[in-house]
Amino acid sequence: MSSKPIPPPPPPHLSISTYLRRHRLSHRHLKHLHAQIIRRSLHHDPFLLTDLISASFASGTVRYAARLFRSLPEPDVVLCNSMLKGFTQNHLPQLALSFYVTEFLELGFSPDGFTYPYLLKACAAASDAALGRQVHASVVKADGDAFALNSLVDMYFKCGLAEPALRVFRGIRRPDPATWNVMVSGFLNLGDVKSAMEVFDRMPYRDVVTYNTLMSAHMKNGDLEIARRLFEEMPERNHVSWNALISGLAQNGRNDEALSMFREMLDSGFKPDSTTVLAVVSACCGGTYLPDEDLITRIVSLAESSLNLVSVSTALLNMYAKFGEVEEARRIFDGIPEKDVVAWNAMIGGYAQNQRPADAVELFRLMQRECGDGVKADEQTMVSLVSSCGQLGVLSLGEWVHAFIEKNDIKSDIFLTTALIDMYAKCGDVDRSIELFQSMPVKDLASWNAMITGLAIHGRGGEALKLFSLMEANAIIPNSITFIGLLNACSHGGHTKEGLELFESMKARYGIVPRIEHYGCVVDLLGRARRLDEAHELVKSMPIEPDLVIWGALLGACRSQKNVRLAEEAASRLVELDPTHDGNYVLLSNVYASLGDWERVESVRAAMKANQVRKTPGCSSVNVGGVVYEFKAGDVSHPRAGEIFAAWDGIVERIKPLGYKVDTGVLMKNILEEEEREEAVHRHSEKLALAFALICLEGDESKVPVRIVKNLRICSDCHNAMECVSKVEGREIVVRDRNRFHHFTDGRCSCGGYW
DNA sequence: TTCCCGATGT
Structure with a gap:
């Protein structure tokens, strides 16, 4: 089910054709427009249908475009050319070629000047040199124009055939800039930098595309100095020149340079596009911290205004997640109107990598609910989910x-x-x-x-x-x-x-x-x-x-x-390093207490108060019947607290005969009265979790293990108690603490005392 | 509606 609103019709001052050409429209929107076209009885207008088909191809809905084509009683060459273009545009060059052979030629059309470039591009993309040669013959027969000849050179190079490409090139009477550029990039794509440079040297004029091609080739080879020099000496630059420079620097790990060139680009008045933003964000991600506020603001406003693309937003989201700013990442995520699987993966992965596994799982559930068949979870989703x-x-x-x-x-x-x-x-x-x-x-x-x-x-x-x-x-x-x-x-x-x-x-x-x-x-x-x-x-x-x-x-x-x-030294260093953590004070205090140095115990207590120490509450979770229950140490607010406390007291009575005796040594000595300390130990979160699980499992004969996860290390008293309970209950207890696993079976723990 | 350059986000 989709809650997306019906898209608005084109504004009255625009014809539908103009509207189709100006905007990149979603499939849903196109269907809406198609309905309007039919309602206004315009669906036999070949010009309008050509625009609609092109727009469908642009939105990636190939089948829809093909259906529209078949609905037309009398297609013309222009429309067929659009079909060739559309298939190749959607990375389906074989479909373009089979369309050409089985429909275009079958319908009795002859290729025109626009057909050859599309067709040869499809041959190149499909690496179909055999069909390419046939088209070559047809181009010669029809005395093809410069576009067709340049496309031929390009096709042969992309099929890996330098010789025929050169033959065509030599037959071209007046090579134009595109011809030369096809030669340069042709050799570069074959990895023949030497020949590419020879062509470059022979060129009567070099346009901005030539420079861009060579510059990015050198960037790819890691020859940054040559690339930089080409950038400096080129007589004119376009936004591609800047993009090649910035993304090349970013890919070579020169992130700071990439960012400063981005600033220069903005100062020179060039308008960044989505490629620029992706390169810049990638440069930011390669750094060790988020760039300064000013730059971020500029990037974000670019990303949010004209380039409202899911790829750009996802890159930005990922950047925030990478630097731990999960909330900001989520804000961007929520603002993406049509989230694809990559966007979902980025956000789920962001939670997983920032130790927010519960949020990752919850977001996955939301993905399942919201996406229906449109977006399917993939390997990447699962890696993050499994890790969570x-x-x-x-x-x-x-x-x-x-x-x-x-x-x-x-x-x-x-x-x-x-x-x-x-x-x-x-x-x-x-x-x-x-x-x-x-x-x-x-x-x-x-x-x-x-x-x-x-x-x-x-x-x-x-x-x-x-x-x-x-x-x-x-x-x-x-x-x-x-x-x-x-x-x-x-x-x-x-x-x-x-x-x-x-x-x-x-x-x-x-x-x-x-x-x-x-x-x-x-x-x-x-x-x-x-x-x-x-x-x-x-x-x-x-x-x-x-x-x-x-x-x-x-x-x-x-x-x-x-x-x-030594303990005193270690404990004081701990307090120095993290004066806000209660555990460190407890440890230090215990050292002094064991020396009987009550004065210092008192000063530790005072320091603790003065520093407004934060307590990390012990917290354990246990899974019973597929539901995860969480317990905090001493948590009296739990709806079944009384029952759970009583159950634990019962357990204590049953394990006493095995030699269990409550051990309060883990608590801060001399701070609490002995009775209070016992009370506190009995309310440790892992004990509450265990007691709760045993209440739930009463009468259960399957003897499935009780699995408990604790956020801190298990204390020695809980450890003793768990050993005893595993014996009297005849049930395995598995505890994962901050450090490792403890498998308690028949009164023993797998850790053998090493923990 | 046509050929050649940058990049495709987890």
């Missing part, structure tokens, strides 16, 4: 999307399959990832990386290392992402020795400069292996300024090993 499912960690949603892909015959190419591997791993079903990985006929680096990272977050370090050996055996060169996965796999799997060796070989053998993420992994690795001094040395000797993650890893290690001095 991974971010959400909702297995059932991911499975639904996978089924959607198969039901709609969307091709699972290497990118999409890799996205599925990543999604299944992030949704807790890494075995499914392995199946997909093994089924891939061709794997690229990203596929290997996804699989290694997937194994890593599930603590299956040994398998990740084996996979890496296989990867090396297959001569796939790892990159820095591979090593983040591997180092993570080692630290989550307790493979200290292998991890340190990998870190060395990454630098020595593969020449990869470690990024801060790599250092983080190694600090973590050493910390878990109780090699605190080495970890500290590494932090001090790193060539990069340590960040929150590094100090956090070190602090984590100090806590478990009661190294108070």
Whole structure:
């Protein structure tokens, strides 16, 4: 169903013909006009019908144009020429050629001066040199004009035949500018730059097109200096010259130069078109930040005024999304009247890349509702959607999307399959990832990386290392992402020795400069292996300024090993680096509390107040019966809060016999009374999610796992409790926390204490 | 209504 309004009729001061020629009209609008033509009994007017057919071809509705043609009792040569043009214009040169053979000639028409250029263009586009030669004979017989001869030269070049092209050229008595230009671009298209330059040198006059052709050829070859020189020395320039310069610079990564040439173009009074805007936006995207407000305003006003094209808007939308301005991207998206699949993909992908997976999924649903048959989701849509499912960690949603892909015959190419591997791993079903990985006929680096990272977050370090050996055996060169996965796999799997060796070989053998993420992994690795001094040395000797993650890893290690001095340093650095984050204060306070230094505990509390610390509330979601429920820590506002709290208390009673004892050590000591602290621990979001799921699943014999996703790391008390519950309930519990997966089965967790 | 130059957005 379409809610688009009926388009307005042409204003009275214009004839329908003029209106058709002046505007680019949608198919819907054309049908409306056609109806008017019939109502006014004008549908036998051949001139009007020719205009209507041309407009239909321009709007891409080829079948409609063909139907209109057949509705005319007496087509003429002009109309047939338009048909030839229209088919080729719509990238259907074979249809143009078969139209020529089976209709044009059959109807008894002879080609006129306009027929040859269209026809030869179709031959060139279809690479049909055989038919081209026949047309050549016909051109000779009919003593064709300059247009026909130039088109012949062009056709032979585009069919890859330089010799016949040269023969035709030599027979041309007075080559015109177009002739020379066809020669230059002909040789360039064959990759013969030398011959092209020879022609250029022999030319009696060079027009702006000649310069443009050569300039963009040099741009493509990366010969920017030559291209620049040609631009400087050309006697006159048109907007194509500027476009070739700007887009050439942008494609060669010279984004700032591209932007400054754009400014010069505007100052010189040239009117940018959609190509200009696309090149400029591409230059902006290549940069590290959005250009200044003034330039953006100019680009946006250009894009919004005369060039209201979906391609331009999409490029602009994409630029905002790339720099994290998702709301602005959405504003542009909402303003696109006829969104195509690329526009939808850009916006859905924008949400996915900006960690807004729920919005991505919602927009996809809107796409399904609004688009009917007009716009169909494709591979690109699915990559973003699958990635969003991974971010959400909702297995059932991911499975639904996978089924959607198969039901709609969307091709699972290497990118999409890799996205599925990543999604299944992030949704807790890494075995499914392995199946997909093994089924891939061709794997690229990203596929290997996804699989290694997937194994890593599930603590299956040994398998990740084996996979890496296989990867090396297959001569796939790892990159820095591979090593983040591997180092993570080692630290989550307790493979200290292998991890340190990998870190060395990454630098020595593969020449990869470690990024801060790599250092983080190694600090973590050493910390878990109780090699605190080495970890500290590494932090001090790193060539990069340590960040929150590094100090956090070190602090984590100090806590478990009661190294108070180092812990104090790490925790104070954490507070320095992010004074608005509550967790850092809690950690620092706990260090002082463990020393019995209540004075400092008090000062941390004061600092916390003074800095207006933001709390990141713990938040967990759980999927029951295909619906995702969200829980915030201590959330009393939940409609079933009382029931859920009571259920948890019941669970506690049942797991006490297994040795569960509430552990409040995770909370800020000396700030809350012991009773309050217990209360707070019992209301952690993952516990509420679990209790809720168990209420819903009461009496369920299928024993499907409970799958919980948490935004922060799971605390040690919740971890203990989950182990016990998995035993008394005889049900697997899968928790994805900020770092990794925990599979709780029969009283044990798959992480084996490494988390 | 005709030939030659720039680019096609995720």
